[in-house]
Amino acid sequence: MTRKKRLLFLSWRDIHHPKKGGAELFTHEMLKRAVHAGYEIVHFSPMFDGAKEEERIDGVLYKREGSLTTVIHYARKYYRANTFDFVVDQCNTHRFLTKFWVPSNQRVFFIHQLTREIWFYNSKFPVNVIGYLLEPLLLKLNKNDLTMTVSNSTRENLLDLGFQRQKVKVLPEGLDFEPWSKEMFYEKEASPTFVYVGRMVPYKGIDDALKAFIEVKKNLPDAKLWIIGKPDMQYVQTVLGEISNQAHLTIGNANENKDVTLFGFVNEEEKLQYMSRAHALLFPSLREGWGLTISEAAVVGTPSIVYNTYGVKDAVDNGKAGYLVPKKDIKALSQTMLSIIRNPHEYEIKRQQAYDFSKRLHWNHTGNEFINFMRELS
Known part of the structure; x- marks a missing residue:
C-alpha cells in the first residue's frame, strides 16, 4: 500500500483565528481538498485565546503552540520529531525561516502578497522603515525555493527579487459560494x-x-x-x-x-x-x-x-x-x-x-492546481 504524502503547513494564523482573512480562507479550502485527494496535512500555527492545542477540521490536523515570537521554535521541534515529505512556509509578513532548518528538497514557499508600502500605513517610525528595508532581503532567502502565490502581480514582484520563473506557481483564487445566476x-x-x-x-x-x-x-x-x-x-x-x-x-x-x-x-x-x-x-x-x-x-x-x-x-x-x-x-x-x-x-x-x-473562480480549481503542483514535486 502506497504511503500517504505528509505535508507540514506553517502559518501565523489559521481558519479559526479571530483575525483570519482571505489568506486563511484560501489556505483551508486548498488544504481540505488536498486531504480528500489522499494527502496527510498538519497545519502548525501559534496559539490564541480560546483555541484548542489540536483539532481536526475538514480532515486537516490543526496544531497550535507558542506565540507569534516563539512559534518557530515549536514548529522546528515538531518537524524534527515527525516525518514529512514537504514543508510549506506561508509568508504573511511573519515567516518561519525554513531555509535554516528544512532541507531544500522539502521546502515550499507560499506568499499572497508583498507588504512594501503598506509598512508606512500600518506601522510607525522606525518600524516602518526597518520593515520596508528588510522585506526584500528576507524574501531573497527563499528565491531558490519552489514557490506558490495567488496572482501574476505577486509573481512578477518575486521575479524582480530574483525568484526563478520556472519555480513560481500561480494558484487560482476561489469563491466560497456558487456564482449567482x-x-x-x-x-x-x-x-x-x-x-x-x-x-x-x-x-x-x-x-x-x-x-x-x-x-x-x-x-x-x-x-x-x-x-x-x-x-x-x-x-x-x-x-x-x-x-x-x-x-x-x-x-x-x-x-x-x-x-x-x-x-x-x-x-x-x-x-x-x-x-x-x-x-x-x-x-x-x-x-x-x-x-x-x-x-x-x-x-x-x-x-x-x-x-x-x-x-x-x-x-x-x-x-x-x-x-x-x-x-x-x-x-x-x-x-x-x-x-x-x-x-x-x-x-x-x-x-x-x-x-x-x-464566475470561473472556484475553490475546486484552487485545490486541483495545488494538488497537481505537489504531485509534480513527488
Whole structure:
C-alpha cells in the first residue's frame, strides 16, 4: 500500500483565528481538498485565546503552540520529531525561516502578497522603515525555493527579487459560494449607491473612497455610500468622521437614512445582498494578494472600481472585468463613479465582463492546481 504524502503547513494564523482573512480562507479550502485527494496535512500555527492545542477540521490536523515570537521554535521541534515529505512556509509578513532548518528538497514557499508600502500605513517610525528595508532581503532567502502565490502581480514582484520563473506557481483564487445566476441578482438601488466591504485599515483606502464619494455627491445629491465590515470606532471618529464633517455629510447606522451608512459586521447572505443592490464596489486598496471581495461582488452582479495596484488589478483582469483608475487618484475615482451612473450602456457591458471573468473562480480549481503542483514535486 502506497504511503500517504505528509505535508507540514506553517502559518501565523489559521481558519479559526479571530483575525483570519482571505489568506486563511484560501489556505483551508486548498488544504481540505488536498486531504480528500489522499494527502496527510498538519497545519502548525501559534496559539490564541480560546483555541484548542489540536483539532481536526475538514480532515486537516490543526496544531497550535507558542506565540507569534516563539512559534518557530515549536514548529522546528515538531518537524524534527515527525516525518514529512514537504514543508510549506506561508509568508504573511511573519515567516518561519525554513531555509535554516528544512532541507531544500522539502521546502515550499507560499506568499499572497508583498507588504512594501503598506509598512508606512500600518506601522510607525522606525518600524516602518526597518520593515520596508528588510522585506526584500528576507524574501531573497527563499528565491531558490519552489514557490506558490495567488496572482501574476505577486509573481512578477518575486521575479524582480530574483525568484526563478520556472519555480513560481500561480494558484487560482476561489469563491466560497456558487456564482449567482442573473435571475438571482437584486435590483439596483433607486439612488446611486456605492459599497465598501472590508477592514478599516488605512492601506485599504476607505478614506479615499469617502473623499471620492464627496465629489460624487456634488453632482448626484441623492448618492449613498454603504460601508460593511467590523467597525474601528476610533478610525471612524478620527478619520472618516473628520472627512465627513468637513463636507457636511451625515453618517449613521443601518436603520438611519444618512449619506454614509455603517452596517458593521453582517452575515454572508446580507453581505452578498448589499453588494448586489449597489451600483459598484469601491476597492481603492494599495496592494492585495488578489482582492476576493471584488470577485464576490462581480458574481452577484456588481462591478468594482479599483486602483491600478498589485493584486487588485488581477481581480479585474487589468481593467477588462472592472474599472481601473490610477493609484491615489481620487478625482479619477470620483469621475468613474459618476460615469457608471451616467453611462448605463457602458456600465452593463462592464458588469457582464466582470461577471463572466469571476464566475470561473472556484475553490475546486484552487485545490486541483495545488494538488497537481505537489504531485509534480513527488
